[in-house]
Amino acid sequence: MWDVPKWKTLILDYLFGKAPGIDMKVINNRLVRYDGTPVKYVQTPNTSGVIVPKYLVIHYGANSSKDNLVKTLTSKIAKVSAQLVIGRDGEVVELADLNAKCWHAGQSEWKNLKGMNAYTIGIELDNYGRLIKTADGGWITYFGKKVDPSEVIVAKHKLGGPMSGWHTYTEAQLDSLEEVGLALFDHYKLEDVLGHEDIAPGRKSDPGPAFPMVSFRSKMHGRESEDGLT
Numbered sequence: 001m002w003d004v005p006k007w008k009t010l011i012l013d014y015l016f017g018k019a020p021g022i023d024m025k026v027i028n029n030r031l032v033r034y035d036g037t038p039v040k041y042v043q044t045p046n047t048s049g050v051i052v053p054k055y056l057v058i059h060y061g062a063n064s065s066k067d068n069l070v071k072t073l074t075s076k077i078a079k080v081s082a083q084l085v086i087g088r089d090g091e092v093v094e095l096a097d098l099n100a101k102c103w104h105a106g107q108s109e110w111k112n113l114k115g116m117n118a119y120t121i122g123i124e125l126d127n128y129g130r131l132i133k134t135a136d137g138g139w140i141t142y143f144g145k146k147v148d149p150s151e152v153i154v155a156k157h158k159l160g161g162p163m164s165g166w167h168t169y170t171e172a173q174l175d176s177l178e179e180v181g182l183a184l185f186d187h188y189k190l191e192d193v194l195g196h197e198d199i200a201p202g203r204k205s206d207p208g209p210a211f212p213m214v215s216f217r218s219k220m221h222g223r224e225s226e227d228g229l230t
């Protein structure tokens with residue numbers, strides 16, 4: 001027998017062409033799929049205490065791969081972490097309870113709050129971030145990997161600086177992020193979604209101009225984006 005949430009997901013899949021099985025909810029501060037199976041979990045040692053999340057913070061990982069990003073965020077020596085990682089294939093990996101204080105924001109502030117790790121859930125998206133132009137007009141990462149031009153946008157950061165190349169996010173990744181974000185907003189009654197660049201301006205540029213913050217924020221607040229149902 002199928003339970004009601006599965007029916008709901010299948011109907012939504014049919015109407016909107018979504019991949020099945022990414023409809024998420026939060027149970028005991030862990031992300032769970034509609035059928036009750038938890039998302040992949042790799043515990044990070046880099047947490048300190050419990051928080052009441054008020055905001056979602058979006059990052060790019062600026063790492064060479066999802067697996068290396070997870071490795072860094074679970075390394076005792078690196079002393080960094082986030083509650084969630086989302087790969088370019090859309091896979092979601094949880095690294096800590098969603099109400100554990102993770103170490104992703106660093107020195108940061110928003111409105112009257114300082115030290116945003118204490119108030120936020122951090123999501124690290126597998127993405128190279130800012131790219132470097134080569135002599136032949138191509139693009140490479142800061143660690144020298146060539147990036148296909150189809151995965152690059154050229155833009156100025158909203159906080160200033162020169163025109164630059166930025167690694168694009170994938171559709172599968174943004175679809176997963178939307179499902180995750182909606183589950184988090186619903187469960188924790190989050191106030192808003194912020195970029196790392198918003199809470200640490202001048203120091204951080206992520207998630208940068210390639211991230212569709214305006215439409216993502218609209219979706220999290222239950223508003224349709226300007227271009228209709230998407």
Ligand SMILES: [Zn+2]
Pocket residue numbers: 058059060104196204206
């Ligand atoms: Zn960041």
